[in-house]
Amino acid sequence: MEQPPKAPEGTAADLIRAGLHLFGQKGFAATSTREIAASAGTNVASIAxxxxGKDGLRQACGAEVVRQIGAVLGAIDAPAAKSADAAAAQLELMLRTMVRFLVTPGDADSLIPFMLREVTEDGPILDAVYSAMFEPMHRRFCALWSAATGQEADSARTRLTVFSLIGQVLYFRIGRPIVSRRMNWSSPGRAEADEVAELLVANLRSILERERLT
Amino acid sequence: MEQPPKAPEGTAADLIRAGLHLFGQKGFAATSTREIAASAGTNVASIAxxxxGKDGLRQACGAEVVRQIGAVLGAIDAPAAKSADAAAAQLELMLRTMVRFLVTPGDADSLIPFMLREVTEDGPILDAVYSAMFEPMHRRFCALWSAATGQEADSARTRLTVFSLIGQVLYFRIGRPIVSRRMNWSSPGRAEADEVAELLVANLRSILERERLT
DNA sequence: GCAATTCAATCAATCGTTTGATTAAATCAC
DNA sequence: GTGATTTAATCAAACGATTGATTGAATTGC
Structure with missing residues (x-):
């Protein structure tokens, strides 16, 4: 039986929280260990x-991202859809969940900037997070897509299509500073997230209908 | 008459080139002035x-991005499309151009990581680049979308739809480390870029058909 | 009492910047 | 034209400040 990794607690947890926040906000190199310690309310030596050391904290932050996202993902882990329509409905649900999680300010505020930086860095953290998170998530999406359209689940076309769907969602988070300026959003809330979600679901339906093998 | 800003030359240009490359690759804070100077083949004092100073070089790099992208954009600046079909064709062309520019390794290799970091940083550089580049580009896209569908050009729906289209493209660049892993691409070349472009154009058509006011 | 933590203090290394000297080209006075 | 002077540009060297890491003592929980 697979045991869910335990959540850190105490000073270690405080340091990870501070690290996720500061690494995500200012970048790894731009964040000093003293700043992290102060934000966590402890001494610099606690990091070591x-x-x-600082690199160890970075790794721990990566592991914590995997743990938290895994918890969210595991909660909506549904059994394989029986019909094409059920699969399509499940795709829509996943899309809505992703949009709400990504666009609405909340818990993800620390995780996403951190992960975004790790992706652009393309370092060892990304390797771990990719195989523990991105790939399984993408595979599940592909399987649903296959069930909903009748397309091959691991064809290049399917994999790219799934990326294009995910890309639509992610850009609204990654490019949030730009989107907010253009949309005159001071800060995207629940209403804005829903507006985006409705549009992306509509896009999903349009693309899905085209790819569907009748 | 609007004069195109002149390209820097000599040591200043070398420093900007090195700055774009290193800032984009490792981040602003993680790049030392000595490293930049060495990469540019000059002395540290040249930066000041x-x-x-280092911040001044960062600003100059931002200006250089605007200048280079502006040059590319100005070249494909077409007159307003006459018919809906012409507008749709022009949208497809812009999409293909963007994909090729973004996904294929080349000149943009230094620009995009740099800009990506500036966007996540959401600093003063982004303000300048947004109004000089992102907003005009987005507006033009919206106008084309309006001409192709009959929708209002500056409705929230149109603006969000355009973002969703741009997001599809950008993710294939931003998430390149992830996409490449999943697709087993060692490095995306012309063939891979075309494959992505064809898919995204197909998506564009599907979405466009739905939004079209008959 | 003892092991686990946290602390203030200190370390060498590296950071961005400044300095004064040096060079070659441009400008000036005549 | 020509020698004197100024300017633009680059350099090695050094500056104070800050970095991540380490140390040994103090503190905590049991």
Whole structure:
């Protein structure tokens, strides 16, 4: 039986929280260990004690991202859809969940900037997060797409189409500073997230209808 | 008459080139002035002499991005499309151009990581680049969309739809490390870019058909 | 009492910037 | 035209500040 990794607690957890926030906001190199310690309400030496050093804390932050996202993902882990329509409905639900999670300010505010930086860095953290998170998530999406359209689940076309669907969602988070300016959003809330979600679901339906093998 | 801003030359240009490359690759804070100077084949003091300091070089890099992208954009600046079909064709062309420019390795290799970091940073550089580049580009896209569908050009729906189209393209660049892993691309070349372009054009057509007011 | 943590203090290394000297080209006075 | 002077540009060297890491003592929880 697969045990869910335990959540850190105490000073270690405080340091990870501070690290996720500051690394995501200012970048790894631009964040000093003293700043992290101050934000966590502890001493600099705690970083070396708990994680072996600044790089160790970075790794721990990556693991914490995997853990948290895994918890959210595991909650909506549904059994394989029986019919094409059920699969399509499940795709829509996943899309809405993603949009709400990504666009609405909340828990993800620390996770996403951190991960975004790790992706552009393309370092060792990304390797771990990719195989633990991105790939399984993408595979599940592809399987649903296959069930909904009748297309091959691991054809290049299917994989790219799924990326194009995910890309639509992610851009509204990654490019949030730009989108907010253009839309005159001071800060995207629930209403704005729903507006985006409705549009992206409509896009999903249009693309899905085209790809569907009748 | 609007004069195109002149391209820097000499040591200043070398420093900007090195700055774009290193800032984009490792981040602003993680790049030392000595490293930049060495990469540009000059002395550290040149940075302060030409740009007033490290921050000045960062600004100059932002201006250079605007200049280069502006040059590419100005070249394909077409007159307003006459018919809906012509507008749709022009949208497809712009999409293909964007995909090829973004996905294929080349000149944009330094520009995009740099801009991506500036966007996540949401600093003063982004303000300048947004009004000089992102907004005009987005407006033109919206106008074309309006001409192709009959929708209102500056409705929230239109603006969001255009973002969703741009998002599809950008994700294939931003998430390139992830996409490449999943697609087993060692490095995306012309063939891969065309494959992506064809898919995204097909998506464009599907969405456009739905939004078209008959 | 003892092991686990946290602390203030300190370390060498590196950071961005400044300095004064040096060079070659441009400008000036005549 | 020509020698004197100024300017633009680059350089090695050094500046104070800050970095991540380490140390040994103090503190905590049991």
């Amino acid at each position: 004690y708990h994680f072996g | 002499y030409h740009f007033g």
